[in-house]
Amino acid sequence: MLGLRRRALHAVLLSLLATSLLLVGPRPDPAAAATPLAVAQAIATQNGSGATVRGYVVGQPTASSTVVRSGFPSDYALALADSPGTTATGSMIYVQIPSAFRSSYGLKTNPGLLGRQIDVTGTLAAYFSHPGLTGGTAFALVGGGGGTDPGTPTDPGVPAGYYDAAAGKTGAALATALHGIIDGNRTLTYAQVWDALEVTDQDPANSSNVIEFYSGRSVPKSSNGGSTGNWNREHTWPQSHGGFGTAAGPGTDLHHLRPEDVTVNSTRGNKDFDNGGSAVAQCPDCFTDADSFEPRDSVKGDVARGLMYMAVRYEGGDGFADLELNDSTNGTTPYLGKISVLLAWSAADPPTAAERARNDLVYTRYQGNRNPFVDHPEYADAIW
Template identity: 65%
Template sequence: MLAIRIRRRKAVALATAAVLAGLAAPSLSATEATATTSTATATASDYDSTYYKDAVGKTGADLKSSLHTIISDQTKLSYSAVWDALRTTDQDPADSGNVILLYSGLSRSKSLNGGDSGDWNREHVWAKSHGDFGTSTGPGTDIHHLRPEDVRVNSVRGNKDFDNGGDGFTDGGGSLTDSDSFEPRDAVKGDVARMIFYMAVRYEGGDGWADLEVNGSVDNGSSPYIGKLSVLKAWNDEDPPDAFEERRNQVIYDSYQHNRNPFVDHPEWVEAIW
């Protein structure tokens, strides 16, 4: 079953890459065109001798500390600026007027953002109550873990930890939920895991924010923890970065925060730290 899932992920990644390659330049804004061009030529190894030079070769706490220092050098966005950023970072490769919703996988008009039924809003993958950071500039506005999602689906996820199991729900796209956990659809399980691991490295108790950590529990409530570590590690392995996730990382680096999610570039660093 694992082998089948991995082959399916690779097939999705290849298909997405083909669609991205076919995007017509006139349909993109100047910012989007620049970011997409950069993605086409950049690879993770391009940054090993520059951006990641102080982290390469390290493991464990040393690697985590080095990556924290590297990715903490970032431009911070206001919460209102996140709307426009997500319109670019999560643009539908097949329709430049739409964004892809994280958990449901639906494509929805960029203009339908807000708080009403049928709108999309800003999902905090690391639930903001897990660390009490709200939407103030900092972890609450870090677009490495903020994604577009249907208003109702966002409410279904709430602040639940991540784990396998549960029941499906309307517009869930294959995502599942139960009383204390949420399982995203297969195609973005690795994306979710890598966003969580990014947050645990980026926010270490400095900058006036809580020390965010991944643990082995669910139902963490308002504590600055999110689980379930073993499941998130498995999702990182089963669903490697695809073209959409890699492009997103590049756009954030080139055009917005100017920092990277190291686990998109080097998913093997998850095991090296945890």
Template identity: 60%
Template sequence: MDIKSVTRSRPGRLIAACALAVTLATPLAVTGPASAATTLTVAQSLAAQDGRSASVTGYVVGQPTATNTVITSNYTADTAIAIADAAAETGTGRMLYVQVTAAWRSSFGLLSTPSLRGRQVTVTGTLTAYFSHGGLKNPTAMSLGGGAGPSPTASPTASPTPAPTGGPYDSTYYASAIGRTGTTLRNSLHAVIKVQTKLSYDQVWDALRDTDEDPANPANVILLYSGRSQSKSGNGGGVNDWNREHVWAKSHGNFGTATGPGTDVHHLRPEDVSVNSERGNKDFDSGGGAVSEAPGCYTDADSFEPRNAVKGDVARMILYMAIRYEGDDGWPNLEPNDSVSNGSAPYLGRLSKLLAWNDQDPPDAFEKRRNQRIYERWQGNRNPFVDHPEWARAIWS
């Protein structure tokens, strides 16, 4: 990638409402199955490049000039902007390239209005590739979403609607699942959470530095099993380094580290190299001998028991994987069972123990923050069992 002159600043946050529509003198044709009912994040829009019409909210981060190039100064045209979920985003893979047609160029083109960079905007148009990159074309509405600033003469000032009680994801993200149980709940949740941005294995390093940041020391991450706070830069393969632990062991289904389940940050966590190796690909259960570098953890020949503070976290990560990967997108159908001798089969146990851990260790502030960061900044999807732990029993009763 080639992105210039970007400085880090506070990440942006998703506004809770769609921008008011703007009517053009000559409406532009929009392809896609239906108009957008809610505003998407950039991450969600990148995962939905299927020709639908949608409204997307993000921060203007620069002008795209090629598939992997976004410039942040000395702009050359008013014909395109790149938006992202964070105002300081530098990774082009997490940017949406937006076509700026003639009706909007004087107010939303960076050559004419360079002060637009860093501002939050909402754009409605067709989600389809632009510059051979995730994009939005043929805009039918563009407005600022977060304060006064440039906007087209024909555009009324947008008035954000307050988020519904409980957070916008609760009333809209899970709308198709609320009130369901068993197989219908499972199917509804799968349809919701499979819409995600897929990361490369290299991108996982950066994601974990963000999602598992120590709240008491932003230069560190918290290691899952050992609970140790360790420098974000102390990753690698050496003794006492931290690496990327697959909580659903990647050999259980042989999905490796290819983009997909092998890079899904909802079950990847920082862990001490030695502890990661000691866990290996064992199933989860109680008992065994103490793990010397991970106080409160135990292991034997066929199972691993995490410390009490993260037992529920481990359970909810495993249950997420079972719902997300149902065998319909080229990956194996992952499923928890009550065995601890699953080998390379796409199963992981022990389910009865995982359900008990989910009950005894409910989501804490760290786990909830992690879920939100994955949703807002990295994958655009959520772990439903962090938001609704009761759904575990509703599905696997």
């Protein structure tokens, strides 16, 4: 019985292997991948050949001579041009977005892609009765933040030049440069934060759930609220350490707001972050005492980088306090501690792919600004 089943499985695997070998076909030309075509070249080469085309996302084609730049109706297509300001459809190539790439490159889901430079590999063939690129097999953002620190894996979502103003700087000059890069962001209302957290903190293994930040539990998105057992909106920089309440701005900034169990959120209260204390109920590997809270190891760096972002983003402008990290456990606005511990946590728990993906989501989908300490964790020691 077992032998028969194993033989049957073997046959299936062999036939799959044969099929995949047949599907491989001619090897791709590595030179084509290394040197992408400009959009003008791609428009002039509509011969059914395969190519990688590099261009700026300038909108979504909805008809042969119509490309919209807002109110994107779907994730099915985008238009590329050699200049981000192009509005003439004759200078654009229309790109079909296969289903596998729609959640990452469709404009309805990712309106922040407008103006970004991307590479698309596909077939040079008409789409919408217009010069096109169809059957895409690879989509990639161009750029990636300069080679200042080859030891740090750079997020491909970082647009080229994003951190140029910070290059070569340290200390207060670096903080000032970063502030200039990340300020002026879009803000959410406190009500919009519910929906945003369901996206940014979704459980990768269950799209109906979010992961509670400190406790690590996967809980239904639908069980948000203020009752025991619900999850709610945790300000990792406590409202009372910044006087911002739930105001649009620091009170709703997704770089430090996270879903957390109501009871655990209440236990954390407005305590500073530090090591030690006794175990926290419903929060494995979390500790607390009278004046501080310690989350589980795998989010220690995430906590630290979110707070470092807050200290640099909020410098006393926009009608809000100048948030600052210090080395105390203090209950006073606008300070939060302890910076020596947060630096150690950031070093011990460096950014993961999941943390970088969250940063990308906040950037592209909600706020239009990035957390520099996720993209460049080395900035932490360069400032503090």
